[in-house]
Amino acid sequence: MGLRHLARRGVSPATRTLAGLPGGIVTRRRGRGSEPDDVRLWSEGDDRRHIDRNATARTGILHVRTHHDERDRAVVLLADFRPSMLFGTRRALRSVAAAEALTLLGWRIVGDGGRIGLVIGGAGEPTAIRPAGGERAMTAVTGALALAHARALAASEAADTPLDALLTLAQSLLPSGGHLVIASALDAPGPDFDRLLTVLAERLSIRLLLVSDAFERTRPPGFYPFATPDGRRGTVQARPADRLAADERLAEYAHRGIEGLRLDVEAGPEAYAPLMERLDAIL
Numbered sequence: 001m002g003l004r005h006l007a008r009r010g011v012s013p014a015t016r017t018l019a020g021l022p023g024g025i026v027t028r029r030r031g032r033g034s035e036p037d038d039v040r041l042w043s044e045g046d047d048r049r050h051i052d053r054n055a056t057a058r059t060g061i062l063h064v065r066t067h068h069d070e071r072d073r074a075v076v077l078l079a080d081f082r083p084s085m086l087f088g089t090r091r092a093l094r095s096v097a098a099a100e101a102l103t104l105l106g107w108r109i110v111g112d113g114g115r116i117g118l119v120i121g122g123a124g125e126p127t128a129i130r131p132a133g134g135e136r137a138m139t140a141v142t143g144a145l146a147l148a149h150a151r152a153l154a155a156s157e158a159a160d161t162p163l164d165a166l167l168t169l170a171q172s173l174l175p176s177g178g179h180l181v182i183a184s185a186l187d188a189p190g191p192d193f194d195r196l197l198t199v200l201a202e203r204l205s206i207r208l209l210l211v212s213d214a215f216e217r218t219r220p221p222g223f224y225p226f227a228t229p230d231g232r233r234g235t236v237q238a239r240p241a242d243r244l245a246a247d248e249r250l251a252e253y254a255h256r257g258i259e260g261l262r263l264d265v266e267a268g269p270e271a272y273a274p275l276m277e278r279l280d281a282i283l
Helices: 004-008 013-017 053-059 094-111 135-154 164-173 193-200 246-254 269-282
Strands: 035-041 063-068 074-080 115-121 127-133 179-184 205-212 222-227 233-238 259-264
Touching: 004 094, 004 269, 053 063, 074 094, 074 127, 074 135, 074 164, 094 115, 094 135, 094 179, 094 205, 094 259, 094 269, 115 135, 115 164, 127 135, 127 164, 164 193, 205 246, 246 259, 259 269
Parallel strands: 074 115, 074 179, 179 205, 205 259
Antiparallel strands: 035 063, 115 127, 222 233
16 A cells, blocks of 8 residues: 555546557557537647537637547456465565555555456465456555465465466456466466466466576576575575576567566665556556
8 A cells, every 4th residue: 555656646537548669669549539528619730530529619719629539448457475485585575576566556446437446366275356447446445455475475285286277366366358467486487387378368468577586587596595484594505597687588478469568676665656557558
């Protein structure tokens, strides 16, 4: 709830009509839109097709009707709170960074009149909240995130469950053309995850927030001590990461039509806010 003030920064009426293609320049949608917005006096250069006959006949002065783009945005946030996300070496856990970014995005969406929903994977059964609008919807989302994260920290599960079931659950909450935003490090996503994600991308707009800890990106080889919740201790040898770097993984998903961005855990909400503003503009 405390992140709401960050999400409000830079919000203006102009951002509500910005449309989206990914890229560094945000442009307005073409066309006049389909939803009536206002009636005003005729001015030089207005299209004659937009003359409002009723207002013109009533006043004897030319009036035109303006329109805005109809955007019923239904967005489901998917938060990964599985055991592998409960890890972090700088500032916070990866799960916390994911929740912060999703919360910032959620506040922006409801502030712009959109509907927000939630799916959380972690300890026990997944949490699901159907898309709804307004402050009450975001209050439910933030409360669910806090409760699910506390439950995940208290659990003793050692293995990640596949993300496949969460994708199916998120799909059931969204209409065709809806938006799904996934915040995860995508550790052990499951054997069917990539195939299912590609199939869903034909029906939904999917965006990926790939959470990345500094230790993962610059892991020096060596021996590291560890301790488990059951009291077991030992040492593990860490070698340079043999999996794709975060940026390379994002490029791989972009080839399938699934755009995303890297979320550095150590950066914090102040750095996430402009990223979420940019993501909000293309949803």
